[in-house]
Amino acid sequence: xxxxxxxxxxxxxxxxxxxxxxxxxxxxxxxxxxxxxxxxxxxxxxxxxxxxxxxxxxxxxxxxxxxxxxxxxxxxxxxxxxxxxxxxxxxxxxxxxxxxxxxxxxxxxxxxxxxxxxxxxxxxxxxxxxxxxxxxxxxxxxxxxxxxxxxxxxxxxxxxxxxxxxxxxxxxxxxxxxxxxxxxxxxxxxxxxxxxxxxxxxxxx
Amino acid sequence: xxxxxxxxxxxxxxxxxxxxxxxxxxxxxxxxxxxxxxxxxxxxxxxxxxxxxxxxxxxxxxxxxxxxxxxxxxxxxxxxxxxxxxxxxxxxxxxxxxxxxxxxxxxxxxxxxxxxxxxxxxxxxxxxxxxxxxxxxxxxxxxxxxxxxxxxxxxxxxxxxxxxxxxxxxxxxxxxxxxxxxxxxxxxxxxxxxxxxxxxxxxxxxxxxxxxxxxxxxxxxxxxxxxxxxxxxxxxxxxxxxxxxxxxxxxxxxxxxxxxxxxxxxxxxxxxxxxxxxxxxxxxxxxxxxxxxxxxxxxxxxxxxxxxxxxxxxxxxxxxxxxxxxxxxxxxxxxxxxxxxxxxxxxxxxxxxxxxxxxxxxxxxxxxxxxxxxxxxxxxxxxxxxxxxxxxxxxxxxxxxxxxxxxxxxxxxxxxxxxxxxxxxxxxxxxxxxxxxxxxxxxxxxxxxxxxxxxxxxxxxxxxxxxxxxx
Numbered sequence: 001x002x003x004x005x006x007x008x009x010x011x012x013x014x015x016x017x018x019x020x021x022x023x024x025x026x027x028x029x030x031x032x033x034x035x036x037x038x039x040x041x042x043x044x045x046x047x048x049x050x051x052x053x054x055x056x057x058x059x060x061x062x063x064x065x066x067x068x069x070x071x072x073x074x075x076x077x078x079x080x081x082x083x084x085x086x087x088x089x090x091x092x093x094x095x096x097x098x099x100x101x102x103x104x105x106x107x108x109x110x111x112x113x114x115x116x117x118x119x120x121x122x123x124x125x126x127x128x129x130x131x132x133x134x135x136x137x138x139x140x141x142x143x144x145x146x147x148x149x150x151x152x153x154x155x156x157x158x159x160x161x162x163x164x165x166x167x168x169x170x171x172x173x174x175x176x177x178x179x180x181x182x183x184x185x186x187x188x189x190x191x192x193x194x195x196x197x198x199x200x201x202x203x204x205x
Numbered sequence: 206x207x208x209x210x211x212x213x214x215x216x217x218x219x220x221x222x223x224x225x226x227x228x229x230x231x232x233x234x235x236x237x238x239x240x241x242x243x244x245x246x247x248x249x250x251x252x253x254x255x256x257x258x259x260x261x262x263x264x265x266x267x268x269x270x271x272x273x274x275x276x277x278x279x280x281x282x283x284x285x286x287x288x289x290x291x292x293x294x295x296x297x298x299x300x301x302x303x304x305x306x307x308x309x310x311x312x313x314x315x316x317x318x319x320x321x322x323x324x325x326x327x328x329x330x331x332x333x334x335x336x337x338x339x340x341x342x343x344x345x346x347x348x349x350x351x352x353x354x355x356x357x358x359x360x361x362x363x364x365x366x367x368x369x370x371x372x373x374x375x376x377x378x379x380x381x382x383x384x385x386x387x388x389x390x391x392x393x394x395x396x397x398x399x400x401x402x403x404x405x406x407x408x409x410x411x412x413x414x415x416x417x418x419x420x421x422x423x424x425x426x427x428x429x430x431x432x433x434x435x436x437x438x439x440x441x442x443x444x445x446x447x448x449x450x451x452x453x454x455x456x457x458x459x460x461x462x463x464x465x466x467x468x469x470x471x472x473x474x475x476x477x478x479x480x481x482x483x484x485x486x487x488x489x490x491x492x493x494x495x496x497x498x499x500x501x502x503x504x505x506x507x508x509x510x511x512x513x514x515x516x517x518x519x520x521x522x523x524x525x526x527x528x529x530x531x532x533x534x535x536x537x538x539x540x541x542x543x544x545x546x547x548x549x550x551x552x553x554x555x556x557x558x559x560x561x562x563x564x565x566x567x568x569x570x571x572x573x574x575x576x577x578x579x580x581x582x583x584x585x586x587x588x589x590x591x592x593x594x595x596x597x598x599x600x601x602x603x604x605x606x607x608x609x610x611x612x613x614x615x616x617x618x619x620x621x622x623x624x625x626x627x628x629x630x631x632x633x634x635x636x637x638x639x640x641x642x643x644x645x646x647x648x649x650x651x652x653x654x655x656x657x658x659x660x661x662x663x664x665x666x667x668x669x670x671x672x673x674x675x676x
Binding site: 016017018020022023026027028030031033034045050075076079080081082083084085087102103104105106109110113114162163164165166167175176178179180182185186189190193196197198199200202 | 220223224226228229230232234236243246249254262263285286288289324326328329334335336338350351352353354355357358361362363364366368370400401404405431434435436455457461462464465468499500521525528616617618625635637638639640643644
């Protein structure tokens with residue numbers, strides 16, 4: 001997994017609340033293998049109408065937001081289904097950080113596993129940031145994970161992230177390798193647990 | 206020294222904790238892992254590492270998300286869908302994992318099959334790459350949805366790293382009135398706490414109205430936890446739970462069952478246990494509820510009217526309402542009962558168990574549906590039971606299609622879609638834009654309320670339709 005430490009990039013505002021995973025990646029694209037890349041269908045039904053015509057008002061369709069690596073979103077971003085492919089779509093499109101007042105729990109967890117930073121700011125700060133970048137699309141924003149800060153122009157905003165996710169992103173940890181180093185503890189847990197909860201073992205059919 | 210009083214969730218958490226890191230992450234043991242067609246990303250990840258499933262006997266495959274609900278006797282017509290079902294067969298076969306596959310008589314929706322087979326038990330930790338895994342919490346189980354990377358981690362290690370969520374108790378006391386279902390309680394809760402209200406929390410549902418629910422009602426309630434933002438929701442196990450489990454195929458038997466009941470009886474929250482957040486509702490005040498907008502917290506009693514954005518003082522809220530009404534094709538301030546529907550769907554992991562089908566059939570018996578619709582039982586066993594009870598005849602006589610079991614029109618990826626612009630009264634869990642198909646307009650409600658919408662052709666209060674009927 002790629003580390004996340006510090007990022008300076010253009011940011012794109014998408015302030016509507018409750019952009020759930022069905023909006024981020026409609027279910028019909030869930031069959032796609034990861035290798036195909038899911039960036040091309042990110043927010044597909046918001047970007048393109050049923051006849052294939054692009055919505056000129058949707059920020060990702062506008063020239064001024066091309067190349068943005070930071071997304072400034074609204075409340076409850078990524079609520080809904082557990083589809084990790086929603087994170088793949090955001091990441092494959094080129095975003096490395098989403099800033100929002102809150103995230104769906106599973107989406108936030110999936111983000112960490114893929115090196116995407118989900119940074120939580122207050123409603124007020126999210127709105128102010130969105131307004132600042134809307135007024136000046138070329139302005140670069142700097143997100144510093146160790147400092148938990150977002151710098152935009154002469155303003156600096158603090159963001160929150162749980163320490164576990166922060167640790168993993170900063171180190172680019174691979175969960176599986178880490179877990180293997182706990183092998184002895186897992187084995188002794190299992191042995192004790194079989195005594196403690198014999199009924200938890202699968203019964204006869 | 207007295208021990209600190211613990212909640213049900215505290216007990217579940219500590220009994221699965223293998224280790225804890227300095228940053229607060231705990232390594233938890235996973236008792237059951239369910240996989241479905243959508244889990245292919247997880248299998249691809251373990252294959253790429255040259256690994257196999259660590260504990261095949263604790264892993265169960267169920268074909269549900271992509272399976273056809275029509276013409277099961279023929280090969281799957283759509284090659285991409287056929288490939289999804291085939292991949293699950295291949296991945297489970299290659300790893301020695303039991304599969305309740307397309308032609309297995311136990312096939313069904315994973316969150317119906319687990320409880321039905323006795324794989325879901327109190328005191329377990331259950332995960333699945335599906336956000337509605339919260340359903341299994343009905344047994345006093347720590348159950349939650351995970352993404353593909355976590356699926357891969359569980360497949361390889363039978364463990365998972367988690368940060369302990371906060372504890373939230375939702376107490377519903379009192380007695381619900383006639384015609385009120387678990388779905389109405391769930392929607393009333395979500396309307397009160399909002400779609401992100403329980404983020405970061407493990408929910409425990411408590412109170413006399415919850416205790417009074419059957420296991421199937423509790424499953425519906427816990428299923429919708431994620432629509433209130435909670436990754437898991439649970440009900441303390443009791444006699445209702447134990448009676449449901451007893452004798453199920455994979456459940457512990459005889460002396461082991463007695464031993465299990467003893468252990469499970471110690472799971473409920475201690476009397477003085479503290480919660481980080483408390484919410485309460487009065488069961489008697491809950492009316493039949495329907496959704497009008499594009500998130501599940503857009504839920505109102507059936508006798509209410511759709512919101513009017515011009516009466517909203519908060520500009521962002523007014524903008525949201527305008528957008529939702531525009532998508533839904535509904536006029537501001539119109540009465541909910543004036544909203545005409547195009548079709549109905551009875552199915553999904555939320556509301557397709559036998560009691561759900563009985564509740565819908567009680568309304569439909571001897572009546573005709575004014576719109577077309579699909580009835581997809583929660584599992585193939587539920588389907589057989591419904592047919593033994595003659596429920597299939599009631600649905601068919603009403604003009605609805607009686608089809609095979611799967612996720613079907615709840616998520617539409619098997620091809621069962623609501624056409625663009627059509628309005629569907631649905632027993633499912635998400636009214637998101639495009640959820641049931643591009644441009645589809647979904648109104649969530651209980652099975653009895655969907656039946657009421659079917660026979661009237663518009664959103665309707667089921668209660669008058671139940672007068673004089675045995676429910």
